[in-house]
Amino acid sequence: MTISRLNPAAPQLAQPAGDASSLAEASYRYQRRWSWVRQILPRPLRRALRLACFLTLDGLDLCLQRREEMTPPRWLSPVGDGDFAATGAEFCDHFIRLGGLAPYHAVLDVGCGIGRMARPLTQYLTSGTYEGFDIVPGGIRWCRRHITSRYPNFIFSLADIRNPEYNPRGHVAASEYRFPYDDGRFHFAFLTSVFTHMRPPEMSHYLEELRRVLAPGGKCLSTFFVLNHESRRLAGLGASAFDFSCRLPGCWSTNRQTPETAIGYEEEEVGRLLVDKKFSLQSLSFGRWCGRTHFLSFQDIAVFAKQRSESGREE
Numbered sequence: 483m484t485i486s487r488l489n490p491a492a493p494q495l496a497q498p499a500g501d502a503s504s505l506a507e508a509s510y511r512y513q514r515r516w517s518w519v520r521q522i523l524p525r526p527l528r529r530a531l532r533l534a535c536f537l538t539l540d541g542l543d544l545c546l547q548r549r550e551e552m553t554p555p556r557w558l559s560p561v562g563d564g565d566f567a568a569t570g571a572e573f574c575d576h577f578i579r580l581g582g583l584a585p586y587h588a589v590l591d592v593g594c595g596i597g598r599m600a601r602p603l604t605q606y607l608t609s610g611t612y613e614g615f616d617i618v619p620g621g622i623r624w625c626r627r628h629i630t631s632r633y634p635n636f637i638f639s640l641a642d643i644r645n646p647e648y649n650p651r652g653h654v655a656a657s658e659y660r661f662p663y664d665d666g667r668f669h670f671a672f673l674t675s676v677f678t679h680m681r682p683p684e685m686s687h688y689l690e691e692l693r694r695v696l697a698p699g700g701k702c703l704s705t706f707f708v709l710n711h712e713s714r715r716l717a718g719l720g721a722s723a724f725d726f727s728c729r730l731p732g733c734w735s736t737n738r739q740t741p742e743t744a745i746g747y748e749e750e751e752v753g754r755l756l757v758d759k760k761f762s763l764q765s766l767s768f769g770r771w772c773g774r775t776h777f778l779s780f781q782d783i784a785v786f787a788k789q790r791s792e793s794g795r796e797e
């Protein structure tokens with residue numbers, strides 16, 4: 483069963499927000515250009531090459547004084563060399579338009595990285611609050627020093643969770659981690675490019691935690707690589723930026739050695755997990771990543787709401 487059949491009311495959005503389509507196009511080209519590196523090079527070598535490139539570009543930024551306010555150096559980045567500010571602005575727009583985010587909301591950013599989404603939200607959440615957590619210490623340190631110092635309602639927390647791609651030496655399994663927040667605390671939560679690095683037991687547990695910390699009626703926006711007939715057809719034509727050909731229990735990856743490099747889910751599996759965790763799908767907007775010509779963003783974007791009752795109605 484496809485997601486759209488699980489919830490026929492869920493619109494299949496394809497209108498780009500602002501210049502989202504040109505950003506998606508740039509990400510698509512970037513990922514296609516470097517996909518062979520992800521597949522061929524072992525993780526340590528990939529990381530070392532990336533670091534060398536980014537340190538060189540950071541040096542140039544420093545000499546030319548061209549780094550913007552609240553923009554971290556590239557070497558800290560877990561999110562490639564995309565346009566940091568523009569991608570943040572793009573998603574802020576998605577949060578408002580697709581997720582119903584309001585300036586007074588309490589917001590949770592799961593896997594907040596180096597503050598790419600927090601940066602534009604500092605200008606939008608005028609009376610709201612923001613909590614973000616991540617598993618990489620450097621990003622959290624940077625966000626505290628450069629964002630919380632100016633916007634005390636923006637709080638960043640570190641979780642020592644294991645992820646073979648981002649924090650291989652972490653001590654806690656994601657599938658056992660309790661989010662450090664009270665029940666019903668947030669109006670809105672989001673995960674941008676986080677479930678694209680997590681396997682089913684971890685994702686399933688995070689959905690449970692999201693449900694716990696969301697207030698009645700709370701919504702969550704998450705990006706995915708959703709695998710379906712269309713994405714496979716395009717992959718077969720050689721149009722996809724990712725080759726999800728490694729089968730794992732409940733998901734697919736592009737990389738057998740370190741599957742968390744990029745993880746994709748069958749559309750049915752995403753729908754099943756959402757229903758299982760008592761979320762109702764509000765919208766699913768397909769992305770450019772697999773070579774689509776009609777798309778909203780680079781990755782696929784799902785918005786789902788916490789259901790009120792056992793009968794499955796929203797709160």
Ligand SMILES: C[S@@+](CC[C@H](N)C(=O)[O-])C[C@H]1O[C@@H](n2cnc3c(N)ncnc32)[C@H](O)[C@@H]1O
Nearest residue numbers: 560593594595598616617645648656674675676
């Ligand atoms: C591609 S980056 C995206 C960062 C950020 N969401 C953004 O869009 O800029 C993936 C992020 O997920 C984080 N991550 C991976 N596994 C995680 C987990 N189990 N819990 C929280 N964050 C996780 C990584 O540390 C990394 O910062």
